[in-house]
Amino acid sequence: KINSMKIDDKKMEVQILEAAQKLFLEQGFAKTTTGQIAKLAGCNQALVHYYYRTKDNLFDKIFEDKIRLITTNILAIDSSETPFEQKISKMIKLHFEFLQKNPKLAPFVINEISSNFDRLHSLIDKLQEYPKSVFAQMEAQLKKEIEKGSIRSISTKDLLITIVSLNVTPFLMLPVIKKTLNLTEKEVNEFLEQRKQEITTTVLARLKK
Amino acid sequence: KINSMKIDDKKMEVQILEAAQKLFLEQGFAKTTTGQIAKLAGCNQALVHYYYRTKDNLFDKIFEDKIRLITTNILAIDSSETPFEQKISKMIKLHFEFLQKNPKLAPFVINEISSNFDRLHSLIDKLQEYPKSVFAQMEAQLKKEIEKGSIRSISTKDLLITIVSLNVTPFLMLPVIKKTLNLTEKEVNEFLEQRKQEITTTVLARLKK
DNA sequence: ATTATCTATAGATCTATAGATAATGC
């Protein structure tokens, strides 16, 4: 079985999913056609429907997967005895680098949510389940530090929104920044590196007494 | 002429533009049809094309208008002798309240930019013209303060990205927040008020020596 | 006369399915 496959001869079912993913992330659901998906996957348009029946189905699979990816990467809690500020720095860094590895992810999810929220209700409910316990852990750690007096008071919610806001926005603005400042790929990376540093500085400044 | 119009009997041309605006902001370009626009405007679908010829034309008019609205509201420079920190606070406040008055604006623009950037090149060029001089003013003020030693060093670009990031993101997340936390309209407003305050706190903390 | 509005429709997609054919697994 393993032998019978050439290197890039993945099962067509998978290739279709991957093609769909790529196109949905780039253009959004509305602008992507099953014809485009088929073409990119290297098959006939009918086959897309053979495997996934409807375009909606295909989208839901992908969207749910992305929501899960995001929720499992928002909070990388570190329960070790590392100083709190280092934990926060690491959390920002990991989240930012996750976004860097998936630069189209944030725009995509925000697009679909804000232009099609009703249809996505149920899918988004999955956003709630997992992070709850992790949120609680985070809250416990934060409270402890505040009581110790080692950081300035802030709510868990605010801290998280601040981190996510600062981390996500550069990727939303990336097309505009690239064009406006006429940046090479290398300069884009430098910008992001520099920005990552600045975000850490900002968040830590907010926590400092 | 004035007499001949009933209260809400705006010229159909305008009603079509407004209907299109509302629908584009809510659903994006791709999901909005000229049929929907006509229905909301209270006319026939053909009339949409009579006045604006193509859907693209109609969109471009609106998009350009929104880009202009945004650029004229990003930087409300205050050249008076007010202390710098107060200027920043006011700037954050004005920008945030501008977004509050136009809550669909940020998601809309980000959507269209990230799913259709190529087509919008020329329109976005307008984003550059106006703000340049204002950016320069801001930079001058900031440099002065840094040299005086009254604030911690930061680049104009970073400061602006930080403010925009923090201000914009709550509006991108609003549908999810509403649903996830099950908020009433009043609670949403409270959340935003509180958040506005927190954003100011964060930015000022970053500037404080 | 000129401009605004409507009805009707051509032409272009696009999704989804039916039915034919090719490939594969027993």
Add this chain to the structure above:
DNA sequence: ATTATCTATAGATCTATAGATAATGC
């Protein structure tokens, strides 16, 4: 036999225009 893939197409939109009719301005 069963599963994967293709060809072809029905049916649903959707944009844009042509041509008819109604409203308005001199």
